[in-house]
Amino acid sequence: MTSLSLKDVSKSYGAVEVLRDINLEIQEGELIVFVGPSGCGKSTLLRMIAGLESITGGTLDIDGVQVNDVPPAQRGIAMVFQSYALYPHMTVYDNMAFALRLAGKTSNEIDSAVKSAAKTLQLDHLLDRLPKALSGGQRQRVAIGRSIVRDPKVFLFDEPLSNLDAALRVATRIEIAQLKESMPQSTMIYVTHDQVEAMTLASRIVVLHGGNIEQVGAPLELYERPANTFVAQFIGSPAMNMVDATVTATGAETSLRMDDGGHATVPIASLESDMGKKVKLGVRPEDLSITETDDFLVAAKLAIVEALGETTVLYFDPREGADAFIAKLPGIHKVAKGTELKLTAPAEKLHLFDESGKSFLYR
Amino acid sequence: MDRIAGHKSGLTWAVHLSVVILVVMWLFPTVGLFVSSFRTADQISSSGWWASLFTAEQNEVFRTLDPDDHKVADGDVFVVKGSIFDGAPRPISAWGVSSKDVSAYTPGDAADMGGGESLLLQPDGSYEWRGPANKLKGRGQRIFVTAEVPPDFTMGNYETILFSGSGQDNMARAFFNTLTVTVPATIIPIVIAAFAAYALAWMEFPGRPLLIAFVVALLVVPLQLALIPLLRLHLGIGIGKGYLGVWLAHTAFGMPLAVYLLRNYMVGLPRDIIENAKVDGATDFQIFTKIILPLSFPALASFAIFQFLWTWNDLLVAKVFLIDATGSTTVMTNQIVELLGTRGGNWEILATAAFVSIALPLVVFFALQRYLVRGLLAGSVK
């Protein structure tokens, strides 16, 4: 069942258009993550769904009802803010009860809702505290608890982990995943700039860039079959390497010649008209390996070696006009700086993009 | 600079000493008024107030009891006994029986005045005056005493000013008049300004920056300009001179600072909290009363103190909008100015009246100084 749908939604501040033609269907029980670099419009989109920003064009439906002009409280949503936004002058209990009181619930209803949410989040013993007497992780849990008690149709999370330190962030991320497991029916929308959060939490990821949706899909789908160079380089760390190449043979498999002498044949279909065209070959650093044979993709001079133990990251001198080239090899490799190395990768792990950056898979 | 290695301790001492001197200079005037308000008129005009804090030697003249009524026979002479002090005895350093030599004897000595007449003065002030009947007659014998006067203070001035005084000397009515002006003139502008400040801080509407600029501009308009037009207006619409007029005037005159101060504070509250309240279903009115007001308490307190001090200490607005020809609604500042004119030399009255008028602001000041400082820091236009 469709829980939330955006049709041709756009947003502009005066003449500045920050979101264009956003179309998205979100099913009940999904955990959707909006991810993208800062300024891509992901937070604005979330705030439009919440009703904190007006919608300039298009329609927003929640549970089949158009809610463009409905105030936030009546949309059936709850939101967890980046700064938690706990009311500093109210106890934990009052923070969680505030919305229910405004909605005119009886004190019995309020009490049982607050108590059960507090139990789920292990906040029972903190109900009488003021927010300033809580740790960062506890505040985060109160903010989540506050949204749970409202029993909303859609949960909205606006970068909820970015104020936590690294260790707590991992722990809370797992808690949120467990929370989602325990509430399979509830829909969640989660905004982050951190691709690890996106990959680990999402049932589907929405990649936003420059006010557009670049791709929507399950985490591994985005990793394995990115729709364009932006998604390809945004998902995965270090980012995917892009190599300039020319198509030398077309058909069910495509053959390429790299500008610096390497060559490859990838199991991706191409059209006859692609013959001789300039394309970009994408290869993830972790798919690369060192080879001694002439069957290499890229040959380059090693600039920097980062030995991390479990992996070794090799940075190569970029060719003129090209991006830095990175390889991430498992285990320990003792290679001297300045060595000329040949690198290769399995053909099925290679990605092919046309000159505009679009993947050959999605043509 | 204590933490810095190799610093000169002489400099530290100079700093401490300078601060002590400055504090004393700033405190001295107020302490003078305070001390003077506990001295009698005679004490004030006979010595500077700073002298009253220490024991002083003072020449006084006493007279023994009337011999005709109080002499009793003791053998063939008569004796008059008594004490020169009414209350507690004071240390006597010397005494005499003639104005030519007021310190001829020490306490416990007897003065021989010839003809069998003598006078014995004990250190505790009791005396025995003995002599034949022809000497002990007429008025009592004068005794010149050099006594040490310890610091001596009285509550009498306050008694006069607050309770028993009549007419201008009684500040009780003016005190309550001032209170009557001050309390509504402090609370009402807060309520009105808080709503306006919230609108200017957190509500979206066209013309908002212009309105803020308007408030900033009015912040510095001298209220002198408002006097005639508003007095004409008040007289024209029938408010006339009285409490209503002064409340309205104080409310309006305090408004720019109130709006400016409160808006600056409210705009600094986290946006997330207000948006979260919106998501929670609060209306603007509820956000204001349940979230903004409690969180703005420090700013509200700051402004309340400002407005209280300003209305309590005001003279001009009260003179123009409140005090009519009958003078029944006079406030303390005005009464003190009138006292300065009519009783300029009566420092016991003036000092006490002035201290009565500044006592409450001083209490408020010391109790709530924290908020006053915070308000000052937020209120000065940057």
Place this chain on the structure above:
Amino acid sequence: MPLGHNHTGGQAVFADNPALMGLFTIVIGVGACLAYFYFSNVILDTVIFPAKGKDAGKNINRANMVRPWLFLFPALFALTLYLAYPVFETLRLSLTDRSQDGAFVGLANYRQMLSEDKFWEAVRNNLLWLVIVPAASTAFGLLVAQLTDRIRWGNFAKSLIFMPMAISFVGASVIFKLIYDTRPVEQSQIGVLNAIWLHFDGGAGSLFFLKVLPTLLLVAFAAAVAYVVWGSVQAITAQRRDKSPATMALRLVVIVGGLWLVWTSISGLIGVWGSALPYGEPQTWLTLPFWNNFFLMVVLIWIQTGFAMVILSAALRGIPEETVEAAIIDGANPFQIFFKIKVPQIMGTIVVVWTTITLTVLKVFDIVFAMTNGQWETQVLANYMYDKLFRANDWGVGSASAIIIMIMVTPILVWNVYNARKEMR
């Protein structure tokens, strides 16, 4: 309220008991305010634009367009009627004559005002106040702020120096009248100033305190002003690009004002050495022409120093500690740290403090009114205006002098609005 009963004999308690009436007003006034805000919102949401039916969403948005104005209305009304409108009304009144039934008389009131010696005396005194009170208050405030910054009982000391802020101008006037009090020579003086004065007998001590010390202070002051003037002259003659008309005008003002101050200090110097001081005679300080202005200014300086101190103290605390530590490592002594590192960093705050005190000075009324009422050449504009309005009943000239005060305030007004708008962007 036993006192109220004493006066009223228990009858007509309400009408005659100001305390009760005040209480009543608070309840009514605050209640009415809250009721207005509450019910106007309720009516807006349920009657005019009900959030129900098919137009619910649209109505909510419409109600949200109106609501700010509901919140703003009482404050805007008060501001407009009591502060904005009077500015224009006063301007109009200053061009009319009350005795001629409010007839338009052009600039006649201004002409009359300009022809009065008392007006020019008020202008001269006001200028003196404008230079000395902000300068002295800011300087003392900065001094105390710096001295108390690092000592353990600093907060206590600051609190005591801040205290006069709570005292009314009238109360302060009484306090200082006691200090300036004069008794005939044969009685003991109860005013501190005369008591100290009578200790001077023309000997070495008098020479030091009354001649040498003032000379040093005046020379130091003149040198400081001359330094600022010299800096401004150099800035004007230097070939630089930042020569906007505003800064040029400001520098010219600084130069002219500075030269005037230097001249005043030098003539003061001549006065210090040229005059024979009346040793041994108690002085009536408040009737000494020209000098009595300074005795009045002391009252305001005494009050305003605390204000300057509080703000500057916070500014000093806000200076990054690292800049001071860097200066120490660079070998700066405490005075260099203060004048070359700290003061430049809080220059903005010093300007704010200075302008705020300037505003207070322009409006100063109570002190002069209570202490001298403008006699003995101590008139200032605010008291001159009050005199014209309520003693001479001359609303035309009174309004004209109020407009003069407004004109003197206007540069600060423009500057504040400009800054506020800049900050909002």
